[in-house]
Amino acid sequence: MRKLPIEFYHRDDVILVAKELLGKILVTKFDGIETSGRIVEVEAYNGTIDKASHAYGGRRTQRTEIMFACGGVAYVYLCYGIHHLFNVVTNDKDIPHAILIRAVEPIKGIDMMLQRTAKKKADYTLSKGPGNVSKALGLYTKHTGISLLSKEIFIADDGFAYAAKEIAASPRIGVDYAGKDAKLKYRFYIKGNPYVSGNIK
DNA sequence: CTGACGATTCACT
DNA sequence: GTGAATCGTCAGC
Numbered sequence: 001m002r003k004l005p006i007e008f009y010h011r012d013d014v015i016l017v018a019k020e021l022l023g024k025i026l027v028t029k030f031d032g033i034e035t036s037g038r039i040v041e042v043e044a045y046n047g048t049i050d051k052a053s054h055a056y057g058g059r060r061t062q063r064t065e066i067m068f069a070c071g072g073v074a075y076v077y078l079c080y081g082i083h084h085l086f087n088v089v090t091n092d093k094d095i096p097h098a099i100l101i102r103a104v105e106p107i108k109g110i111d112m113m114l115q116r117t118a119k120k121k122a123d124y125t126l127s128k129g130p131g132n133v134s135k136a137l138g139l140y141t142k143h144t145g146i147s148l149l150s151k152e153i154f155i156a157d158d159g160f161a162y163a164a165k166e167i168a169a170s171p172r173i174g175v176d177y178a179g180k181d182a183k184l185k186y187r188f189y190i191k192g193n194p195y196v197s198g199n200i201k
Numbered sequence: 202c203t204g205a206c207g208a209t210t211c212a213c214t
Numbered sequence: 215g216t217g218a219a220t221c222g223t224c225a226g227c
Binding site: 077080175 | 206207
């Protein structure tokens with residue numbers, strides 16, 4: 001198992017990077033405790049031309065500043081005052097591409113995930129949905145800006161890959177406000193995987 | 202400084 | 215299926 005190189009994140013096509021993230025392993029290691037999961041659902045946010053993106057139109061604020069940084073860092077955003085959503089920033093400096101990790105399949109540290117999410121037993125809701133993924137892996141807004149090649153948070157490749165026919169595309173979830181961009185098929189997931197969030201709003 | 206709202210989730214009808 | 219929870223961020227005054 002090896003960490004994905006910085007070049008993986010520095011490519012122009014955020015859609016391609018999003019698809020390739022499927023099957024990779026997201027690992028967090030805080031206070032010596034490691035938790036990890038295989039990525040099975042993602043959504044791409046295509047920078048300044050994507051109305052659903054926080055950086056649409058080149059809008060640059062203190063919060064979105066990290067999206068304009070060089071790819072390969074984490075962007076964790078607080079939604080509805082309760083949920084932390086974990087994103088991967090891609091592409092080069094000043095190009096605010098990002099990929100939202102919507103679901104992972106737990107691999108390591110499941111006990112710790114149960115503790116973090118206050119669940120009694122592991123089921124498919126443990127790491128299903130962006131809020132739960134962040135909660136299970138212990139990610140919070142303070143982790144924004146941390147490199148994905150650091151020892152605390154990183155994404156690894158263990159040689160496993162899903163076949164192209166197992167990957168499906170659909171419109172993104174919860175972005176109805178984005179007008180025609182809400183119809184773009186920027187959400188990618190593994191067909192039939194029970195951790196993929198099934199609610200299509 | 203103030204008000205409105207969101208890349209969601211969970212409990213309840 | 216519906217609605218509440220809950221607070222940082224941003225735009226406007």
